[in-house]
Every structure is written in C-alpha cells, then in structure tokens.
Amino acid sequence: MPQSARRTANFQPIGTGPFRFLSWLRGKSLILMRNPDYWGGAQSLERVIFKVMPDSQGRLLQIRNGSADMTRIQSGKEFEELSPRSEVAFLRNPSVDVHYLGFNTRRTPFDRREVRAAFLHIINKESMVKRIFQDLADPAYSSLPPTLHPLQEKQPLNSFNLEVARTLLKQAGLQEGFACSLYFLDGQKGVQELADLLAATARKVKISITKYKVSFPEMMRIANRGQHDMLIMGWSTAPDPDFFLYPLFTFSSGNRNRFYYENAELTRLLDLGKTTLDKPKRDQVYLQALAILKKEVPWIPLFHLIDIMAYRRQVSGLGFTPLGQAIFRDVTKESTP
Numbered sequence: 215m216p217q218s219a220r221r222t223a224n225f226q227p228i229g230t231g232p233f234r235f236l237s238w239l240r241g242k243s244l245i246l247m248r249n250p251d252y253w254g255g256a257q258s259l260e261r262v263i264f265k266v267m268p269d270s271q272g273r274l275l276q277i278r279n280g281s282a283d284m285t286r287i288q289s290g291k292e293f294e295e296l297s298p299r300s301e302v303a304f305l306r307n308p309s310v311d312v313h314y315l316g317f318n319t320r321r322t323p324f325d326r327r328e329v330r331a332a333f334l335h336i337i338n339k340e341s342m343v344k345r346i347f348q349d350l351a352d353p354a355y356s357s358l359p360p361t362l363h364p365l366q367e368k369q370p371l372n373s374f375n376l377e378v379a380r381t382l383l384k385q386a387g388l389q390e391g392f393a394c395s396l397y398f399l400d401g402q403k404g405v406q407e408l409a410d411l412l413a414a415t416a417r418k419v420k421i422s423i424t425k426y427k428v429s430f431p432e433m434m435r436i437a438n439r440g441q442h443d444m445l446i447m448g449w450s451t452a453p454d455p456d457f458f459l460y461p462l463f464t465f466s467s468g469n470r471n472r473f474y475y476e477n478a479e480l481t482r483l484l485d486l487g488k489t490t491l492d493k494p495k496r497d498q499v500y501l502q503a504l505a506i507l508k509k510e511v512p513w514i515p516l517f518h519l520i521d522i523m524a525y526r527r528q529v530s531g532l533g534f535t536p537l538g539q540a541i542f543r544d545v546t547k548e549s550t551p
Contacts, residue, residue: 312518
C-alpha cells in the first residue's frame with residue numbers, strides 16, 4: 215500500500231480473511247475481530263489482540279500469569295525461562311531464511327577461490343550457532359534452507375580445521391596473512407558476537423579483520439557500491455529456490471548481487487529453473503546450481519533461524535505460514551475454570 219494511503223485520515227483496513235480489523239493504538243495494541251462473512255466459515259475465536267510489549271520480562275510474566283496466551287521467543291534466555299513450565303508449550307517452525315558470510319569476489323584477495331574456501335575451515339558453525347543462538351537456529355550446510363530443497367546434501371557436520379585453512383592460504387600465496395573488512399548490521403540478534411568470534415579465530419591464521427557495525431541504509435550503500443570485503447547479512451523470500459537464488463547470484467535488472475560473483479553456467483541453470491515445470495528435472499537443475507555454489511564459495515551459509523512460539527496449553531490449532539507468520543484461523547482456546 216502506498217505511504218500516502220497509510221497517512222490519510224480515511225485509512226481503515228478491514229481484512230478479508232478469518233478476522234477483520236477492529237482497532238489499533240500505535241505502540242500499544244492491535245485488535246482483530248471474527249469475520250462472519252469469511253468464506254471458510256466463522257472462527258472459534260471472537261477476537262485476537264496483539265499487545266506491544268518490548269520488555270522481555272513483561273512479556274514472559276504475562277505468559278506465566280495467563281494475561282497473554284502466546285508470545286514469540288526472542289532469545290535463548292527466554293526459551294530457558296519458559297521451558298520448565300508445564301502450562302507452556304512450544305511451536306517450532308524452521309524459517310525460510312539463511313544468514314551468511316558473503317565475499318566481494320571482485321576485491322583482492324577474495325577473487326581467489328582458495329581464500330574464500332579457507333573461511334569454510336575457520337568457522338566452526340556447530341559450536342558458534344549453539345553458543346550464540348542455543349535453540350533458536352540451526353547451522354546452515356547449503357545455500358538453500360532444507361525445506362526448499364530436501365534432496366540437497368549436507369556438508370560434513372564439522373569442517374572446522376585451521377590446518378586446512380592455512381594450506382589453502384598458502385596455495386593462494388597468502389601464508390603470511392592479510393587484512394580485510396567485515397560489515398554487519400547494528401541491532402541484528404547475535405551478529406555482533408558472531409563477528410567477534412570470526413575475527414578472533416581468523417587471527418590464528420594471520421587474517422586481520424576490521425569490523426564495522428552499520429545501520430541498514432548504510433549497509434545497503436556500502437554493499438551496492440562494492441566497498442566491502444566481507445559482510446554478514448540475512449536473506450529470506452518466497453519459499454521457492456528460484457526466488458531464493460536468482461536475485462543473489464545473477465546480474466539481471468533489479469537484482470542485488472552483493473558478492474559480485476558471475477558464473478555463466480550458474481546463470482544458465484538459474485534461468486532454466488525459472489522455466490522448468492517438471493519437478494524432478496527442476497530438482498536436478500537446482501542440485502547442479504548448489505554444487506557450483508558449494509565449490510566456488512561466493513558465500514558461506516551460516517545459520518537458519520527457527521521461529522518459536524510459546525503458548526499456554528489452553529490454546530490449540532496454532533500454526534505458522536511458510537514465511538513464519540502465525541496463523542490463527544484454526545485456533546481454539548479452552549475456557550479456564
């Protein structure tokens with residue numbers, strides 16, 4: 215919807231799904247009410263109330279005392295606090311996303327595959343993800359989330375090996391190391407600690423990383439101009455391999471190939487994936503594309519976030535869309551005695 219429409223006094227969303235818009239107090243609450251004209255029939259819930267409460271302890275207190283029925287888990291600490299409580303259950307949903315370390319393949323020394331591949335053996339994904347995200351993320355072993363392409367093979371569970379990294383750097387003539395930059399977003403959960411761990415480990419193979427924590431608009435300017443050596447970002451889109459890979463690894467109009475990586479065979483395969491309707495053939499197309507990305511290492515997938523909803527056990531029928539939004543259509547709530 216255009217910005218101008220949202221700013222007008224006549225803005226009045228109604229909704230065409232199971233629930234209609236009722237009221238909105240900016241920064242406080244959003245209330246939806248049952249839609250009696252919904253084509254799928256009337257819903258069990260009369261209304262759904264979204265409360266705005268940025269304070270973690272306040273949100274958890276409302277779940278514990280029954281003032282709220284559900285909340286999205288934002289940290290491992292929140293999960294640990296609620297998990298022992300018998301009246302609370304959890305719904306998990308693997309996100310259609312990937313957070314990654316990306317290389318600017320047009321800048322020295324990241325124009326060398328050996329240098330990019332060395333970082334595969336500098337990063338201990340399993341230890342890193344468990345330490346930083348606990349139960350809120352899974353290590354990423356491929357360029358696609360598992361739900362998008364179940365046939366893809368995982369990389370070895372632990373490729374961390376500093377001796378292999380040193381060997382690869384020696385093959386690139388960089389056994390004495392080098393200096394480079396790493397950009398990451400301010401305020402993104404866990405990324406500061408991830409960048410710190412990466413820089414500390416890289417020093418062991420004589421790579422000096424200068425870290426820059428920047429705002430999202432600044433990150434976009436830097437990435438689009440190709441001023442970075444490396445960056446840590448996340449990517450999520452519609453749940454299909456085409457939408458996931460094509461914008462990142464081709465130079466078609468409107469795309470943002472922030473790796474500045476171009477591979478004619480990869481582009482051919484991604485173009486073919488757009489037009490192949492036969493599913494087994496299409497699966498094979500993307501398996502070949504994934505093999506190229508695994509070999510050439512323009513990026514290193516690091517982790518996939520997991521959406522976790524904590525809810526009181528009186529609630530049933532809660533679900534997630536493939537993109538991680540909560541679905542209330544089939545929700546029912548038992549009345550408390």
